[in-house]
Amino acid sequence: MGILKLVGKRLVLSVFVLFGLSILIFLISRVLPGDPVRMALGPRAPEWAVQNMREQMHLDKPLYAQYYYWLSGALRGDLGQSLFTRRAVVDDIKEFLPATMELVLFAGVIMAVFGILLGAVAGRYSNTWVDNSVRIFSYVGVVTPSFVFAILFLLLFGYVLRWFPTAGRLSPGITRPQVITGMVTLDALVTGNFAALGDALWHMVLPAVSLALGGMAQEARITRSTISDNLRKDYIAAAKGFGIPERFVTLKYLLKPSLIPTVSILGLDFASLLGNAFLVELIFNWPGFSRYGINAMLRKDLNAVSAVVMVLGVVFVIVNILVDLVVAGLDPRIRLGAERGK
Amino acid sequence: MTGALLHVQGLKVEFKVYEGVLKVLNGVQMVVHEGERMGLVGEAGCGKTTTMKCVLRILPSPPGKITAGQILFHGRDVLKMTFHQVQRVRGRGIAMIFQDPTAALNPVFTIGDQLMSVIKYGSRDSLGAREVRSRAVAVLHEVQLPDPERILTNYPIQLSGGMRQRVCIAMALSTEPELLIADEPTTSLDVTIQDQILRLLNALVERRSTSVIFITHSLGVVREMADRVYVMYAGSIIESAAKEELFSNPLHPYTQGLMRAVPKLTGGGIAEGIPGRIPDYLNPPAGCRFQPRCPHAWARCVNEVPTLHEVGQGHEVACFRFQEQ
Numbered sequence A: 001m002g003i004l005k006l007v008g009k010r011l012v013l014s015v016f017v018l019f020g021l022s023i024l025i026f027l028i029s030r031v032l033p034g035d036p037v038r039m040a041l042g043p044r045a046p047e048w049a050v051q052n053m054r055e056q057m058h059l060d061k062p063l064y065a066q067y068y069y070w071l072s073g074a075l076r077g078d079l080g081q082s083l084f085t086r087r088a089v090v091d092d093i094k095e096f097l098p099a100t101m102e103l104v105l106f107a108g109v110i111m112a113v114f115g116i117l118l119g120a121v122a123g124r125y126s127n128t129w130v131d132n133s134v135r136i137f138s139y140v141g142v143v144t145p146s147f148v149f150a151i152l153f154l155l156l157f158g159y160v161l162r163w164f165p166t167a168g169r170l171s172p173g174i175t176r177p178q179v180i181t182g183m184v185t186l187d188a189l190v191t192g193n194f195a196a197l198g199d200a201l202w203h204m205v206l207p208a209v210s211l212a213l214g215g216m217a218q219e220a221r222i223t224r225s226t227i228s229d230n231l232r233k234d235y236i237a238a239a240k241g242f243g244i245p246e247r248f249v250t251l252k253y254l255l256k257p258s259l260i261p262t263v264s265i266l267g268l269d270f271a272s273l274l275g276n277a278f279l280v281e282l283i284f285n286w287p288g289f290s291r292y293g294i295n296a297m298l299r300k301d302l303n304a305v306s307a308v309v310m311v312l313g314v315v316f317v318i319v320n321i322l323v324d325l326v327v328a329g330l331d332p333r334i335r336l337g338a339e340r341g342k
Numbered sequence B: 001m002t003g004a005l006l007h008v009q010g011l012k013v014e015f016k017v018y019e020g021v022l023k024v025l026n027g028v029q030m031v032v033h034e035g036e037r038m039g040l041v042g043e044a045g046c047g048k049t050t051t052m053k054c055v056l057r058i059l060p061s062p063p064g065k066i067t068a069g070q071i072l073f074h075g076r077d078v079l080k081m082t083f084h085q086v087q088r089v090r091g092r093g094i095a096m097i098f099q100d101p102t103a104a105l106n107p108v109f110t111i112g113d114q115l116m117s118v119i120k121y122g123s124r125d126s127l128g129a130r131e132v133r134s135r136a137v138a139v140l141h142e143v144q145l146p147d148p149e150r151i152l153t154n155y156p157i158q159l160s161g162g163m164r165q166r167v168c169i170a171m172a173l174s175t176e177p178e179l180l181i182a183d184e185p186t187t188s189l190d191v192t193i194q195d196q197i198l199r200l201l202n203a204l205v206e207r208r209s210t211s212v213i214f215i216t217h218s219l220g221v222v223r224e225m226a227d228r229v230y231v232m233y234a235g236s237i238i239e240s241a242a243k244e245e246l247f248s249n250p251l252h253p254y255t256q257g258l259m260r261a262v263p264k265l266t267g268g269g270i271a272e273g274i275p276g277r278i279p280d281y282l283n284p285p286a287g288c289r290f291q292p293r294c295p296h297a298w299a300r301c302v303n304e305v306p307t308l309h310e311v312g313q314g315h316e317v318a319c320f321r322f323q324e325q
């Protein structure tokens, strides 16, 4: 019961957040200098053609009316047309978003699993050489932007050692599996095309790892300090003192409370994965949503810009609700608090 | 000292902290015989909890480190045991009730989960899931908690402080230990509940004739709960005697100060009657650690550390005034 209420509250809040975000991005994209229609049609297009298109896109109306048109379309699932691809923005998103989500989800899994693992080991064996190595890794990981890792990995593992491919999602000889979700690995898995699955994963390793390292370092640091703090707690001493085997105490009674802070910041780290994907996709020539977004902004492709921002907003909101759910699952104090509050 | 259930000898413990090394325990000596109810008194920070955590080998390390000593349980040194052997001393051999029940219960697991783990792993007999559960209900009933079935499904935050301490008492008794350590089990509770908990604990211990180490700030409580009393100061035992003997004939200047300081009605803090404070563990006095506060100190007390000496029938004191050269 507590959980449902919590999700309900978060959902209502998210609607407001997304509504606010839509107004903000709508205004910002329209205040930027430059006439989008002129930019789309080129300097030599006749004035009447420009005028026509403006009217077609309601750009001749006042801002609030424009927003009204945009919002009523968006609520019906129509995000307008791109000024450049001349396609429905929704179709563009369908084409480009899965590639990014695939990359970012893969990076997210690497980040969470290895971050927690490294942190847990470092915390359990604090002030040993293991802990010190993890600490050095964390410092490097936290201060280095992911595009630097991307370039280094590309050069070292891609060009010098040639262990991994340097660009794209699949090797030339591999047939792309039938599109179901648009995520190559998932589609390959569903259709049983294991050659494509292996190849796609192999292509994802370098970009995903460069993306994941920063967040991984963050997760490792937090997990390490919670674990080594909690190791000194009386409830751990008590559990051991009653004769519960130490390994069982560590894996159950120490790990669960220690994961709460780590999971709480996973949402933020995931958001930064999405942000950093912009440059990493560029470096690995990954045909993703982030590249589409950059181009949209440079060309002042109004509807595309709004759509990109809104989609990222929705992803962010969903991830955060999921994170809240996991945290509530781990921590009864939050579940029960939600129950007691209104 | 044959026949002793627990025999702590020369126990030294240090804590490594940012400022340096805290030399806290300074050779603790202590004997508990089977069936004995032992009271351990001493002001805040003198090392009572630290000593007991060593006995169960649950002192967090880092920062804590045992640098010397032996802890014999049934004649075998706990500090030299393998993990497996220690585990069989814990629970069924020795169980501990912590000072602060809120800190001693894991906040993210139900009472049932924690209590049943204790029963499953801490008991002598290997029990099936159903027996574990029924024993959990029975022991919650025994500590007079209403509706044990519901309490099993509760998380610690859903219980009051007094109920949490009852749960901890239930845990400690559920494994039928030979020796029960009760570490100031009432200090973190409301005054109104303290008395209830003490009476409950006393009744349970009496019924089982368990050996007990009862730790407290209050000499009043010691008078009720103990047969024999150990007085601790700044990391060592400075006097021990049977209860009547200690109360009628306290010898160590610190113990005498304590007696004078006993508040007439309530039995609160104990440090007021003695001027000065417990020494800084970073740089403790080289000789007798009580020397800076002692009205009788002389040159010898500055340079030499007094050790426990028997001065009468079962009456030991660590003070040069009662020791011929």
Ligand SMILES: Nc1ncnc2c1ncn2[C@@H]1O[C@H](COP(=O)(O)OP(=O)(O)OP(=O)(O)O)[C@@H](O)[C@H]1O
Binding pocket: A232, B015, B017, B022, B024, B042, B043, B044, B045, B046, B047, B048, B049, B050, B051, B060, B063, B064, B099, B281
């Ligand atoms: N985890 C720790 N880190 C650093 N120092 C510690 C730690 N635990 C205990 N100490 C030191 O050891 C001393 C004794 O602590 P301990 O908890 O054993 O005292 P106590 O006699 O149980 O006091 P109280 O009556 O307040 O419970 C403290 O003064 C403190 O300086």
Ligand code: SF4
Binding pocket: B252, B253, B254, B288, B289, B290, B291, B292, B294, B295, B296, B297, B298, B301, B306, B318, B319, B320, B321
């Ligand atoms: S040994 Fe000396 S300083 Fe210590 S209590 Fe006895 S008289 Fe006082």
Ligand SMILES: [Mg+2]
Binding pocket: B048, B049, B050, B099, B183
């Ligand atoms: Mg204590």
